[in-house]
Amino acid sequence: ESKRLGSNEPCRCTEDMVQAIKRKHRIADILRSTIAEDGFQIHYQPIWSIPRQRFVAAEALCRLTSTELGPIPPAEFIPIAEETGLIVDMTYQVLDKVCKFVKSARDEHPDAPLESVSVNFSAIQFVQSDLAERTLAIVKANGIEPSSIKIEVTESVLISNPDTVKQLIMAMHEVGIQFCLDDFGTGYSNLSNILDLPFDVVKLDKSIVWMASERDFEGSDFLGHLVASFKAMGSAVLAEGVETQAQRAFIESCGCSLIQGFLYAKPSPQSEALAIIAGK
Ligand code: C2E
Ligand code: MG
Ligand code: MG
Ligand code: MG
Numbered sequence: 001e002s003k004r005l006g007s008n009e010p011c012r013c014t015e016d017m018v019q020a021i022k023r024k025h026r027i028a029d030i031l032r033s034t035i036a037e038d039g040f041q042i043h044y045q046p047i048w049s050i051p052r053q054r055f056v057a058a059e060a061l062c063r064l065t066s067t068e069l070g071p072i073p074p075a076e077f078i079p080i081a082e083e084t085g086l087i088v089d090m091t092y093q094v095l096d097k098v099c100k101f102v103k104s105a106r107d108e109h110p111d112a113p114l115e116s117v118s119v120n121f122s123a124i125q126f127v128q129s130d131l132a133e134r135t136l137a138i139v140k141a142n143g144i145e146p147s148s149i150k151i152e153v154t155e156s157v158l159i160s161n162p163d164t165v166k167q168l169i170m171a172m173h174e175v176g177i178q179f180c181l182d183d184f185g186t187g188y189s190n191l192s193n194i195l196d197l198p199f200d201v202v203k204l205d206k207s208i209v210w211m212a213s214e215r216d217f218e219g220s221d222f223l224g225h226l227v228a229s230f231k232a233m234g235s236a237v238l239a240e241g242v243e244t245q246a247q248r249a250f251i252e253s254c255g256c257s258l259i260q261g262f263l264y265a266k267p268s269p270q271s272e273a274l275a276i277i278a279g280k
Helices: 015-037 072-084 089-109 123-127 132-141 162-174 191-197 206-212 220-232 244-251 270-278
Strands: 043-049 054-066 071-074 116-120 149-154 179-183 201-204 237-239 258-260
Touching: 015 043, 015 054, 015 072, 015 089, 015 220, 043 089, 043 270, 054 089, 054 258, 054 270, 072 089, 089 123, 089 132, 089 149, 089 270, 116 179, 123 149, 123 162, 132 162, 162 179, 191 244, 206 220, 206 237, 206 244, 220 237
Parallel strands: 054 116, 116 149, 149 179, 179 201, 201 237, 237 258
Antiparallel strands: 043 054, 043 258, 054 071
């Protein structure tokens, strides 16, 4: 129902919109206090290697829960963290926890084949000129090899200033940090900009994986060639969102070497994820 705000101008805000705005502000407050307490929870989703037939890596996925609102999905809080700029501090805290996870995995499970953990970075962070410096400082302070960390970015990182972005990525890549192109197949950036960057892994978005496993899908040859092309350029190809055996079989037939999906493992807290990766 519309309300009037004093004047005779009708307010176009419905009660739903008012509630949505209030919830957004509430979530921004929760993000602020979680940052103040360094209190983000992180779940790790194990990543399966097809050639090696075992888990080799994991993706860190940030979790936010409040006593008042319960669990808040990333699809809701990440855009708010981006709009408020809180994503910058949030990501450094997540990265620091991920480095500690890698370290404890090496210490507590020396036989665990965990090679790297990936962390999602937001496109808006790539306007920060100290991004590479601060990222490397966190990795170094934790005493882990930079090659244990993979940074995931989506094509949206390339929309505004590809030259600056390339410089930042190169600065981190040169010292050993790896990069993943996340959600590939959903963006609309210039292909030459993508091909110009050193992606160690290209992650096929789940929408492609799901579409490709439909009976009447006609793009299998195309996908096979696409995967082969990325491999020829030195990128491994990972399939996201693999939920069924049919999807797994299709993905294998396309030549993907890495799989991340509920069929293999769901995101879970640190100790559970480590046990899964260690095969215990
Ligand atoms: P993403 O980076 O593409 O992460 C993969 C998402 O797919 C995760 O959702 C994961 O739980 C989900 N997933 C994995 N396997 C399957 C499957 O087999 N089926 C289905 N239906 N889903 C699957 P989640 O954790 O809800 O995260 C959503 C998005 O939020 C992430 O997509 C990422 O873009 C963003 N996000 C999460 N954590 C962070 C973070 O720390 N920083 C930033 N910047 N973004 C984050
Ligand atoms: Mg990701
Ligand atoms: Mg993804
Ligand atoms: Mg995604």
